[in-house]
Amino acid sequence: MAVPSSGSLSLFGIYKELTTNTYTTTYDGANNISIRLASIGTYGAINTNNATADRPNGSPPHAMSEFYNYDHDKSGVTSGTLYYDSNGPGIDGEDVCIYGTSVTVYWNGSGDPISNGYDIYTTSALSTKAASGAYASFIGSGTGIYEYWDNLLGWAGAGTACGTGGSPLGPGGP
Numbered sequence: 001m002a003v004p005s006s007g008s009l010s011l012f013g014i015y016k017e018l019t020t021n022t023y024t025t026t027y028d029g030a031n032n033i034s035i036r037l038a039s040i041g042t043y044g045a046i047n048t049n050n051a052t053a054d055r056p057n058g059s060p061p062h063a064m065s066e067f068y069n070y071d072h073d074k075s076g077v078t079s080g081t082l083y084y085d086s087n088g089p090g091i092d093g094e095d096v097c098i099y100g101t102s103v104t105v106y107w108n109g110s111g112d113p114i115s116n117g118y119d120i121y122t123t124s125a126l127s128t129k130a131a132s133g134a135y136a137s138f139i140g141s142g143t144g145i146y147e148y149w150d151n152l153l154g155w156a157g158a159g160t161a162c163g164t165g166g167s168p169l170g171p172g173g174p
Contacts, residue, residue, distance in 0.1 A: 097162035
């Protein structure tokens with residue numbers, strides 16, 4: 001669990017995030033915790049997979065507010081190939097499994113972005129979301145999954161296997 005993104009912070013909680021990857025304010029006997037030592041990585045190397053605004057800068061004056069939204073075990077950006085069809089919700093989703101166009105997408109996390117519900121982007125900086133449409137993880141009958149992606153709302157579901165005769169995608173499907 002990451003450090004909260006707003007509200008009061010606990011120096012002990014920051015220490016626990018750095019040492020156990022879990023922000024908790026339940027005291028376990030640790031003492032002499034220093035915001036300076038936390039900020040410079042003494043309790044655990046600062047994870048640079050966090051956005052610059054979500055991690056301490058390591059320079060004085062050190063402040064607990066630099067840890068807002070910090071996640072010590074945050075994974076890095078992953079890229080991969082998905083197959084895309086722009087026809088939109090309500091199409092026969094399996095068409096993307098047969099006729100989809102290969103596109104490179106990026107997401108923050110590990111594993112398949114469709115089944116894991118990760119937002120997908122067109123840039124490794126995760127600054128531009130991928131176009132809305134149907135996406136499949138692999139081309140070919142029964143070898144992948146497909147789902148509708150709306151770049152404002154996210155995935156419509158967790159994916160349907162290609163080649164299974166699934167129902168149309170997105171809102172308004174049966």
